[in-house]
Amino acid sequence: MANNYEFTPEDLKEIETIKAKFPEVMPATLPTLWVAQRRFGHVEPEVQHLVAETLDLPVSHVHGVATFYTQYYKEKMGKYVLDVCTTTSCQLCGGYDMLHYLENKLGIKAGETTKDGMFSIQSVECLGACGYAPMMQITNDVYVNNLTEEKLDEVIESLKADKMPEFESVGMPQHTERS
Amino acid sequence: MSFDWKSYTPVIIPDIPNLHEIDVYTKNGGYDSLKEVLSDDWDPTKVVNEVKAANIRGRGGAGFNAGLKWSFMPKPDGGPRYLACNGDESEPGTFKDRKIFEYNPHLFIEGALIAAYAMQCSAIYVYIRGEYYSWIKMMEKALKDAYDKGFIGKNILGSGFDVEFHVTGGAGAYICGEETSMLESLEGKRGYPRVKPPFPAQKGLWGRPTTINNIETLSCVPLVIKNGADWFSGIGAETHPGPVLYGISGHVNRPGVYELPTGMPVLTLIEEVAGGMRNGKKLKGLIPGGSSTPILRGDALEGVNMDADSLREAGSMMGTAGMIVMDEDTDMVEMLWRISHFYHHESCGQCTPCREGTGWLEKILLKIRNGDGEIRDLELLIDLCSQMEGRTICALADAAAYY
Ligand SMILES: Cc1cc2nc3c(=O)[nH]c(=O)nc-3n(C[C@H](O)[C@H](O)[C@H](O)COP(=O)(O)O)c2cc1C
Numbered sequence: 182m183a184n185n186y187e188f189t190p191e192d193l194k195e196i197e198t199i200k201a202k203f204p205e206v207m208p209a210t211l212p213t214l215w216v217a218q219r220r221f222g223h224v225e226p227e228v229q230h231l232v233a234e235t236l237d238l239p240v241s242h243v244h245g246v247a248t249f250y251t252q253y254y255k256e257k258m259g260k261y262v263l264d265v266c267t268t269t270s271c272q273l274c275g276g277y278d279m280l281h282y283l284e285n286k287l288g289i290k291a292g293e294t295t296k297d298g299m300f301s302i303q304s305v306e307c308l309g310a311c312g313y314a315p316m317m318q319i320t321n322d323v324y325v326n327n328l329t330e331e332k333l334d335e336v337i338e339s340l341k342a343d344k345m346p347e348f349e350s351v352g353m354p355q356h357t358e359r360s
Numbered sequence: 361m362s363f364d365w366k367s368y369t370p371v372i373i374p375d376i377p378n379l380h381e382i383d384v385y386t387k388n389g390g391y392d393s394l395k396e397v398l399s400d401d402w403d404p405t406k407v408v409n410e411v412k413a414a415n416i417r418g419r420g421g422a423g424f425n426a427g428l429k430w431s432f433m434p435k436p437d438g439g440p441r442y443l444a445c446n447g448d449e450s451e452p453g454t455f456k457d458r459k460i461f462e463y464n465p466h467l468f469i470e471g472a473l474i475a476a477y478a479m480q481c482s483a484i485y486v487y488i489r490g491e492y493y494s495w496i497k498m499m500e501k502a503l504k505d506a507y508d509k510g511f512i513g514k515n516i517l518g519s520g521f522d523v524e525f526h527v528t529g530g531a532g533a534y535i536c537g538e539e540t541s542m543l544e545s546l547e548g549k550r551g552y553p554r555v556k557p558p559f560p561a562q563k564g565l566w567g568r569p570t571t572i573n574n575i576e577t578l579s580c581v582p583l584v585i586k587n588g589a590d591w592f593s594g595i596g597a598e599t600h601p602g603p604v605l606y607g608i609s610g611h612v613n614r615p616g617v618y619e620l621p622t623g624m625p626v627l628t629l630i631e632e633v634a635g636g637m638r639n640g641k642k643l644k645g646l647i648p649g650g651s652s653t654p655i656l657r658g659d660a661l662e663g664v665n666m667d668a669d670s671l672r673e674a675g676s677m678m679g680t681a682g683m684i685v686m687d688e689d690t691d692m693v694e695m696l697w698r699i700s701h702f703y704h705h706e707s708c709g710q711c712t713p714c715r716e717g718t719g720w721l722e723k724i725l726l727k728i729r730n731g732d733g734e735i736r737d738l739e740l741l742i743d744l745c746s747q748m749e750g751r752t753i754c755a756l757a758d759a760a761a762y763y
C-alpha cells in the first residue's frame with residue numbers, strides 16, 4: 182500500500198535508539214507511535230500502517246495499542262488540543278467553569294475542533310497536578326496551572342500567535358522563597 | 361502529637377538549589393550510598409536486609425514493605441532480571457512523584473540502582489505516564505548525566521556490577537499504574553492487568569523475574585543506606601515509618617506537596633500545613649490517600665493520623681497520601697458521579713463485574729445527581745459494590761466500589 186506518510190531520517194534514527202532499549206521489538210510500539218504523532222499530529226490508520234511496517238509488527242497489534250491509549254489521536258485534531266482536567270480536585274476547584282469558559286470563547290464543545298483547525302477542546306481525567314487546580318495540558322505537552330479566565334485569555338492569544346506557554350515550575354511550599 | 365512540623369528538614373526533596381543537576385547532587389553527598397553498597401563491606405543480601413529492617417512501606421498505594429518484596433525474587437540463574445519503577449502517578453489526588461523527577465531525580469536513580477544491585481537485576485525501566493512529557497524529558501537528561509559519570513552501565517564504579525537503565529512513557533491509561541498492567545504496557549501492548557499467580561517476581565517482564573516499586577519508595581533507599589534502618593524506622597508512625605510526600609489539594613489555602621513524617625494528624629495537615637480551609641469554610645470531607653481510598657467525614661477526623669493503622673481504624677487507607685480536601689459547599693453527589701465516571705472510563709473492560717459495574721455506578725449516580733434518585737437506587741448501589749469487590753483480576757473494581 183502506498184503510504185502518504187513517511188518518517189524522516191532523524192525519526193528513523195530515534196526509532197532505532199528506542200528499539201535498542203529493549204530485548205524485543207514490540208516494546209517499541211508505544212514510543213514509536215509517539216514519534217509518529219509528534220511528526221504527523223495524529224495516528225490515523227495510515228500512520229498506524231507506517232508504524233507497523235517500520236517495526237515489522239502486525240497492523241492489528243499497532244491498531245490495538247493506538248486505540249487502547251487515550252493520548253493517541255486516532256483522527257485529526259486541532260493544531261492545539263486543550264485538555265482541561267475535570268477530575269476530582271480540578272472539579273472541586275472550578276475545572277468545569279474553565280472548560281465551559283473555553284467552550285464559549287471558542288464556540289465549540291468539548292470533543293470538537295474549531296472550523297479553522299486551530300483548537301480542539303477535551304475534558305480529560307486527572308493529569309496529576311491536583312494541587313495546582315484547575316489546570317489544563319496543551320497538545321500532550323506543557324501544563325498550564327492555576328487557571329483563571331484571564332489566564333485562559335492570555336494563553337489563547339499566545340497560541341493564536343503560535344507561541345506555546347513555557348513550562349511552569351511549581352516549587353515546594355516548604356522551601357525558602359527563591360526567584 | 362506535639363511534633364513540631366515547622367522544624368522538620370526535608371530529606372527526599374531537600375531545600376538545596378539546583379539539586380536536580382548531577383554535580384550539585386554529588387557535591388551534597390549524592391551517589392555516596394551507591395558507592396557504599398558497592399564496596400566490599402556490603403553484599404546484596406545485606407542490602408535487602410537493611411531495607412527490610414527500615415520498613416519502607418510502598419508509597420504507590422498498597423503499603424507493602426519494600427525490602428520484604430525484594431526478598432521474594434528467586435535466586436539468580438544467569439538470565440535477565442528486572443526492576444520496573446512505577447511512575448504512572450494517575451491516581452486522582454496524587455502529584456508527588458513528579459516532584460522527585462523535577463527536584464531530586466538522582467536520589468531516585470541512586471535508589472533504583474541500589475535496589476537493582478540488591479536484587480541482582482540486569483536492567484531497570486522507569487515507566488512514566490505519557491502526560492508527564494515535561495518530566496520524562498527531565499528524567500532522560502538525568503539518566504544521561506548518570507550514564508556519563510559512570511553510575512550506570514558496565515562495571516559501575518569498578519565494582520563489576522552492570523546494569524542498564526531506561527525511561528519509557530505511557531500514553532494515557534490510568535490502569536497502567538496497576539503493576540501487571542504496567543508490565544504489559546512496557547512490553548508494548550494494551551495495558552490489560554495479568555491474572556496472578558504467577559507473580560511478577562516469578563514471571564514479570566518478558567517472563568523473567570521482575571520487581572515493581574513506586575518512585576518515592578525507591579527514593580527512600582539511599583537515605584536508609586546513608587543513615588541506617590533504625591534512623592528511618594524511627595521517623596513518624598511506628599508501624600508505617602519514614603518521611604513521606606503528602607500531596608494536599610482541594611479547598612485549602614496552600615495546596616501542594618509537603619514532605620513530613622508519616623503519622624501526621626490530618627487536621628494539622630489541613631489546618632496548619634496547608635494553611636487552613638479556603639474562605640474560612642468548614643471541612644466537609646477528606647479523601648486521605650488518592651481517589652481509591654474511602655472518603656472520611658470532616659467531623660470524624662479528630663485524632664486521625666496519616667498512617668495505615670490510624671486510617672484503617674477510621675475506615676480508610678493511606679494509599680498514596682494524596683489528600684483531597686472538601687469544604688461544606690461541596691456537592692457530594694456531583695463529586696461521586698464524576699469519580700464514578702473516572703472509574704468507568706478507566707476500566708480496561710477485561711472483567712464483567714468491573715466493566716458493567718462501573719458503568720452502572722455511573723448511570724445510577726447520574727440519575728441521582730439529576731434529581732431523579734429513589735431510595736431503591738441506594739440499595740442498588742450497595743448491592744452493585746458488593747458484587748464488584750474481590751471478584752476481578754485487579755483492584756480497580758475494588759477501588760471503584762470503595763470511594
Ligand atoms: C488501578 C491501580 C492503579 C495504580 N496506580 C499506581 C500508580 O499510578 N503508581 C504506583 O506507584 N502504583 C500504582 N498502583 C499500585 C501498584 O500496583 C503497585 O502496588 C506499586 O507500584 C508497587 O510499588 P510500591 O510497593 O513501591 O508501592 C496502582 C494499583 C492499582 C490497582
Ligand code: SF4
Nearest residue numbers: 708710711714752754
Ligand atoms: S478489574 Fe477492571 S480494570 Fe482491573 S483487570 Fe478487571 S476489568 Fe480491567
